[in-house]
Amino acid sequence: MVRGQFSVLSPGTERRHLAGADREAGYMTLGRTDEAAGWLLAPVPHGAAFDPAYPGAVTAPAGVPPRLAALARFQQMACLGLDRVPVVDVDGALVVGSGPVALGCVLELRRRGAAKIRVVTSRSRAPIGQAPGVTCERPDTAGRGHLVIDATGDARRAAALTAPGGVLGLLGTPGAGNALGALEVHRGGWTVVGMHELAPGAPGAYQAAYTTVAAWLAEYLDPALAGLWCRTVPGEHAPELFALLDAPGRPVEPVLLLDWRTS
Structure with a gap:
């Protein structure tokens, strides 16, 4: 099992959970087997430990930091969806x-x-x-x-x-x-x-799309933009963050991560 160190919020998914959807809170959790390995991302509850072979899990190229790994996960959705657009x-x-x-x-x-x-x-x-x-x-x-x-x-x-x-x-x-x-x-x-990301595709296309976009971000994205678009919040403050999802005071950064390493 891989320890969950960060998790990513998807506002729409979290709102559906808060409205009573039959699922645990959480969109994507990040962990890795060792410091030199690439981050693993799996669709499990916030901060949960998970099997590296969990269905839907993807692996980021080594050296890609958590913020870019999270950002790439949203870009992967568009990559798979745009492949179907004529x-x-x-x-x-x-x-x-x-x-x-x-x-x-x-x-x-x-x-x-x-x-x-x-x-x-x-x-x-x-x-x-x-x-x-x-x-x-x-x-x-x-x-x-x-x-x-x-x-x-x-x-x-x-x-x-x-x-x-x-x-x-x-x-x-x-x-x-x-x-x-x-x-x-x-x-x-x-x-x-x-354009749902889990619509039928070629074998291996899911991981291939993630690898492609994560590598592109690591090479071409200005690191300053990752700081502008991503905010990391200690996991212990998750309740306060959830309370702001539909409030005017919600963080302006579109990508929100919870850090569970010290929680």
Whole structure:
């Protein structure tokens, strides 16, 4: 068993847990077998020890620090999802949201060659705006896009931003009742793509996607941006952090980690 040393919060997952979902709190926990090894990430409860062979676990390249390992986990989701999108040219893509899923998507679009990325968010001075090539737009003034990726779970809001004949990618998990009408899709001529990371893929694609994006981040990302986007909080302060998930005082950093090494 590998001792859990850090864990990553996914705000949407945590909110569903707090609302009574039948699962333990936690999204992704990091541990490693020794100091020289790469971090292992597994979808187990916060800070739990886990079997390295746990289903869905991935291994970061050696030398990748915890913050980048966590950031890469969100980028991996976009990497797997974008592999299913029937669009070759991703330049000018529109991403709805500014949380960790949106940030991972922006980074993956950048890795794939996007020079310009539009982000639709109601947050003022959202840290995602510091990502290379990103321009932030408010929902009430944003224009439509031919490739729109929802990273919030609000498919209807993203649909309203999709141009006729465009592609709408659903990367965030839609909420119950957040349905798109077949007639709406039909009249818009849209291609709607489910981008869930666990949709069927080629053998080994899951780990390969994670390795690819983690190595890219380690080589190309300005280390200062990792500090801007990630905050690490002692595990003993987890209750206070959870209480802020839906509060105005929630940390501005999209990626939040809990440090369990001294808890």
